Amino acid sequence: MKLKLKLKLIVVLLFSISHLISVSSWKKEEFRSCNETPFCKRARSRTPHHSNLIASDVTIRDGDLTAKLITPTPIDGNHNSSSNSSSDSSSPPLILSLSVYQGGILRMKIDEDPSHNPPKKRFQVPDVILPDFEISKKIWLQRYSTDAGSGSSSFVVYLSDGYEAVVSNDPFEVFVRERGGGGRRVLSFNSHGLFDFEKLRKKEEGEEWEERFRSHTDSRPFGPQSISFDVSFHGADFVYGIPEHATSLALKPTKGPGIESEPYRLFNLDVFEYLAESPFGLYGSIPFMLSHGSAHGTSGFFWLNAAEMQIDVLGSGWDDAGEDANQEKRKRIDTVWMSEAGIVDAFFFIGPEPKDVVKQYASVTGTSAMPQLFATGYHQCRWNYRDEEDVKNVDAKFDQHDIPYDVLWLDIEHTDGKRYFTWDRALFPNPEEMQKDLASRGRRMVTIVDPHIKRDDKYHIHKEASENGYYVKDASGDKDYDGWCWPGSSSYIDMVNPEIRSWWADKFAYTEYVGSTPSLYIWNDMNEPSVFNGPEVTMPRDAIHYGNIEHRELHNAYGYYFHMATSEGLLKREGGKDRPFVLSRAIFPGTQRYGTVWTGDNTAEWEQLRVSVPMILTLGITGITFSGADVGGFFGNPDTELLVRWYQVAAYLPFFRGHAHHDTKRREPWLFGEHNTELMRDAIRVRYTFLPYFYTLFREANVTGVPVARPLWMEFPHDEATFNNDEAFMVGNGLLVQGVYTQHAKEVTVCLPRDHTWYDLKTGTAYKGGRAQKMEVTDADIPVFQRSGTIIPRKDRFRRSTVQMENDPYTLVIAVDSSGGAEGEVYIDDGKSYEFQKGGYIHRRFIFSDGKLISVNLNVASSSSSSQGTSFYSDCTIERIILLGYSSSSKPPKSARIEPTNRVADIELGPLQIRSGVRSAVLTIRKPNVRVSDDWTIKLL
Numbered sequence: 014m015k016l017k018l019k020l021k022l023i024v025v026l027l028f029s030i031s032h033l034i035s036v037s038s039w040k041k042e043e044f045r046s047c048n049e050t051p052f053c054k055r056a057r058s059r060t061p062h063h064s065n066l067i068a069s070d071v072t073i074r075d076g077d078l079t080a081k082l083i084t085p086t087p088i089d090g091n092h093n094s095s096s097n098s099s100s101d102s103s104s105p106p107l108i109l110s111l112s113v114y115q116g117g118i119l120r121m122k123i124d125e126d127p128s129h130n131p132p133k134k135r136f137q138v139p140d141v142i143l144p145d146f147e148i149s150k151k152i153w154l155q156r157y158s159t160d161a162g163s164g165s166s167s168f169v170v171y172l173s174d175g176y177e178a179v180v181s182n183d184p185f186e187v188f189v190r191e192r193g194g195g196g197r198r199v200l201s202f203n204s205h206g207l208f209d210f211e212k213l214r215k216k217e218e219g220e221e222w223e224e225r226f227r228s229h230t231d232s233r234p235f236g237p238q239s240i241s242f243d244v245s246f247h248g249a250d251f252v253y254g255i256p257e258h259a260t261s262l263a264l265k266p267t268k269g270p271g272i273e274s275e276p277y278r279l280f281n282l283d284v285f286e287y288l289a290e291s292p293f294g295l296y297g298s299i300p301f302m303l304s305h306g307s308a309h310g311t312s313g314f315f316w317l318n319a320a321e322m323q324i325d326v327l328g329s330g331w332d333d334a335g336e337d338a339n340q341e342k343r344k345r346i347d348t349v350w351m352s353e354a355g356i357v358d359a360f361f362f363i364g365p366e367p368k369d370v371v372k373q374y375a376s377v378t379g380t381s382a383m384p385q386l387f388a389t390g391y392h393q394c395r396w397n398y399r400d401e402e403d404v405k406n407v408d409a410k411f412d413q414h415d416i417p418y419d420v421l422w423l424d425i426e427h428t429d430g431k432r433y434f435t436w437d438r439a440l441f442p443n444p445e446e447m448q449k450d451l452a453s454r455g456r457r458m459v460t461i462v463d464p465h466i467k468r469d470d471k472y473h474i475h476k477e478a479s480e481n482g483y484y485v486k487d488a489s490g491d492k493d494y495d496g497w498c499w500p501g502s503s504s505y506i507d508m509v510n511p512e513i514r515s516w517w518a519d520k521f522a523y524t525e526y527v528g529s530t531p532s533l534y535i536w537n538d539m540n541e542p543s544v545f546n547g548p549e550v551t552m553p554r555d556a557i558h559y560g561n562i563e564h565r566e567l568h569n570a571y572g573y574y575f576h577m578a579t580s581e582g583l584l585k586r587e588g589g590k591d592r593p594f595v596l597s598r599a600i601f602p603g604t605q606r607y608g609t610v611w612t613g614d615n616t617a618e619w620e621q622l623r624v625s626v627p628m629i630l631t632l633g634i635t636g637i638t639f640s641g642a643d644v645g646g647f648f649g650n651p652d653t654e655l656l657v658r659w660y661q662v663a664a665y666l667p668f669f670r671g672h673a674h675h676d677t678k679r680r681e682p683w684l685f686g687e688h689n690t691e692l693m694r695d696a697i698r699v700r701y702t703f704l705p706y707f708y709t710l711f712r713e714a715n716v717t718g719v720p721v722a723r724p725l726w727m728e729f730p731h732d733e734a735t736f737n738n739d740e741a742f743m744v745g746n747g748l749l750v751q752g753v754y755t756q757h758a759k760e761v762t763v764c765l766p767r768d769h770t771w772y773d774l775k776t777g778t779a780y781k782g783g784r785a786q787k788m789e790v791t792d793a794d795i796p797v798f799q800r801s802g803t804i805i806p807r808k809d810r811f812r813r814s815t816v817q818m819e820n821d822p823y824t825l826v827i828a829v830d831s832s833g834g835a836e837g838e839v840y841i842d843d844g845k846s847y848e849f850q851k852g853g854y855i856h857r858r859f860i861f862s863d864g865k866l867i868s869v870n871l872n873v874a875s876s877s878s879s880s881q882g883t884s885f886y887s888d889c890t891i892e893r894i895i896l897l898g899y900s901s902s903s904k905p906p907k908s909a910r911i912e913p914t915n916r917v918a919d920i921e922l923g924p925l926q927i928r929s930g931v932r933s934a935v936l937t938i939r940k941p942n943v944r945v946s947d948d949w950t951i952k953l954l
């Protein structure tokens with residue numbers, strides 16, 4: 014959450030009179046534009062062919078191709094790379110290194126040459142790249158060629174059977190292309206000569222390095238050190254990714270003929286009432302962009318760098334390529350990447366399928382952690398549930414109204430004066446009992462723990478942190494940085510230091526966090542970090558971290574380290590046996606390994622419901638699958654219809670939590686009359702029926718990196734009509750969800766992807782894909798379809814939480830394709846521990862063809878006789894199998910034989926959903942009662 018207006022006013026008056034105007038909504042002038050950001054302004058004003066670097070001294074050693082990037086001396090006209098003349102020029106060279114990793118991933122680093130003793134070592138972000146990735150390195154120089162005419166040479170490096178990378182020395186350029194044949198390009202770096210690297214140097218006489226923004230001064234003791242370059246995505250129709258922005262899925266150009274917008278900014282900030290359509294940077298930063306097009310497929314580019322970044326997507330014609338541009342040129346998107354500090358540490362992903370690129374990115378930064386089952390249910394939050402009585406009432410109301418939910422959340426007001434790890438004992442005298450009471454009904458609690466620590470000598474966390482020197486220091490380097498946040502004067506734990514993270518993690522022990530119990534989990538807010546009186550509401554860039562790192566160099570990773578330390582704390586408190594649940598607002602590459610994310614402080618407006626979908630899809634394709642938006646909108650009071658629609662859409666998105674600002678009216682689902690209660694109950698119940706499917710998809714994301722909620726083009730990469738669609742999305746490969754984002758909607762246009770039949774979830778009605786169709790909608794639900802060729806597991810009985818569903822039987826819904834076949838999976842484990850990593854899980858594939866359904870074991874560990882593995886049993890059975898689109902040549906089947914028991918089950922017409930307004934009858938195998946964990950075959954007779 015962000016400033017309450019009253020408090021904000023006080024803060025404003027205390028610290029900066031110039032903030033006075035900003036009291037109502039997003040205020041542009043509180044934040045720097047590119048023009049007010051000198052490095053961005055410099056980079057943006059550069060024109061093509063700005064760079065005159067050439068690559069020399071190319072060598073291959075220890076699996077790396079290295080080269081020096083040098084600036085030729087003006088008299089040296091022929092740029093001869095193998096002569097020494099130019100490397101003797103006054104400007105020190107840069108060192109380039111290229112490595113190839115498993116999966117054909119190309120990594121390129123560019124940094125200053127240490128042998129020239131730059132004034133400072135530039136920051137490289139640790140703890141993001143997986144150790145397993147680092148060791149999968151290999152490189153083979155394939156050939157070296159010199160173009161006799163120009164004296165230019167190329168070094169070709171093998172990436173995979175289909176692709177190779179090329180380093181051209183003069184002018185310096187790196188690109189990835191298809192091998193053989195036409196050698197079409199996929200990705201290229203510095204093809205427009207916009208590469209610029211400001212080397213650290215001594216201040217010149219009379220030079221001014223300080224920068225001012227509003228009332229703040231940045232001392233900038235190391236002067237200019239920014240990096241910028243161009244990257245081209247060949248064969249691309251659209252580019253996507255680089256969260257976090259509230260904007261469309263396909264990124265609009267920011268610069269070019271007739272386009273003048275801010276670049277996409279990546280700078281983690283606590284943005285008050287963000288706009289629904291803006292390139293402005295929000296709470297998190299993932300500098301990973303994907304492209305997709307009908308010509309190449311998908312490719313990706315990732316720059317590991319934690320300083321402020323700005324990215325331009327250039328509109329066609331930006332470089333005056335004009336009409337005569339060839340086919341290849343038109344199918345290309347050029348981008349410019351600019352960062353204030355750090356080094357170039359860039360990764361090129363060749364795809365070519367969308368799922369290949371997300372897997373390649375996941376192999377570098379990790380897949381998402383396997384969530385606990387409870388976390389995939391519905392969460393109820395509010396700033397604030399006042400006291401124990403309030404908690405009890407809200408919990409009881411869910412039961413009274415038969416609405417399932419799993420977690421009740423407490424925001425900052427539960428603490429003793431915003432001292433985290435404490436309780437306001439007047440409001441919460443018995444926190445353990447409160448949690449145990451919730452736990453007795455299978456429910457959990459989440460409390461908030463933020464990174465700002467109240468500077469109060471009687472507060473044990475502050476005492477230890479200040480005595481041990483665990484705080485971030487101010488620009489002087491030896492005084493604790495002191496900023497203003499919820500508790501007033503605060504300091505910020507320096508989470509970059511592993512020793513400090515370990516100390517922090519210990520604070521989650523039950524003996525340290527008094528009043529916590531095993532059913533309590535954590536929420537990290539304000540970890541950008543938010544500093545009310547800091548420049549742009551964050552920490553000054555010249556603050557100093559452990560290891561003499563300037564805050565500017567690691568700003569975007571600060572929240573990541575805090576999230577990591579908190580997650581480690583929950584892991585530690587149960588001896589590594591319980592999967593942590595930690596929600597974070599700030600994000601960075603790798604966040605997916607530590608927990609869940611939400612899109613911050615949105616607003617109760619229709620446009621914000623609409624933009625939440627592309628925001629969540631974007632997070633998913635950039636590694637962070639477990640994300641969601643505050644249902645209803647954080648600020649303001651949603652009208653009832655908006656609130657209902659929000660539940661209906663969010664029920665299909667990975668993280669599902671209702672949350673609201675302090676100053677809003679209560680909006681628990683039962684407060685809007687019987688009819689609306691029923692609609693919201695229905696939406697939440699639908700989510701619970703699909704939990705077996707969601708959990709299976711979370712496991713797929715955990716193993717492969719493919720997200721739970723997917724843009725349509727990820728599943729239909731050859732259907733161009735899907736590339737730009739962000740109003741609909743896929744849950745796994747089986748469900749298509751079409752959101753409704755307008756008031757009083759009577760119909761919506763649905764574009765169902767071609768070559769498939771789509772079955773309406775409620776009626777079973779079949780629709781042919783491949784054309785836009787208008788469909789009627791009522792307030793009862795939004796259009797959702799099951800794709801032909803899939804089998805989806807559900808649990809259709811209505812319970813009050815995930816725990817209570819544990820032993821419920823399954824329903825399988827089979828939607829057959831044109832050849833009469835379908836496939837699907839179910840993954841089941843204990844929902845909480847790490848036993849699944851030792852084989853303690855059930856994983857089945859269901860295959861339906863020729864009127865026969867078989868269940869195949871996918872758990873390799875359980876089928877081998879290895880004594881190492883643990884096993885996981887479930888007595889759950891399958892109680893119904895629904896057949897959509899099945900037509901045998903003769904008349905409908907009447908019964909089914911079950912092997913190996915030889916039992917016969919009836920087939921008759923039954924409801925598509927147990928409880929649903931629409932009563933349509935579909936072919937149903939009644940009570941096959943096979944166990945979900947067993948091998949079996951069911952043959953239609």
Ligand SMILES: *[C@@H]1O[C@H](CO)[C@@H](O)[C@H](O)[C@H]1NC(C)=O
Nearest residue numbers: 093094095096097098099100
């Ligand atoms: C370049 O410099 C190296 C070491 O300084 C020297 O051994 C080599 O002969 C030089 N080559 C040319 C072409 O001048």
Ligand SMILES: *[C@@H]1O[C@H](CO)[C@@H](O)[C@H](O)[C@H]1NC(C)=O
Nearest residue numbers: 091093094095096097163164
């Ligand atoms: C570059 O310089 C080297 C050594 O000075 C020489 O052998 C070579 O022929 C030159 N190449 C070109 C293209 O001028």
Ligand SMILES: *[C@@H]1O[C@H](CO)[C@@H](O)[C@H](O)[C@H]1NC(C)=O
Nearest residue numbers: 380381382383384592715716
């Ligand atoms: C899956 O999740 C677990 C637990 O969160 C994590 O340790 C593991 O690295 C993830 N990836 C795979 C492939 O299991």
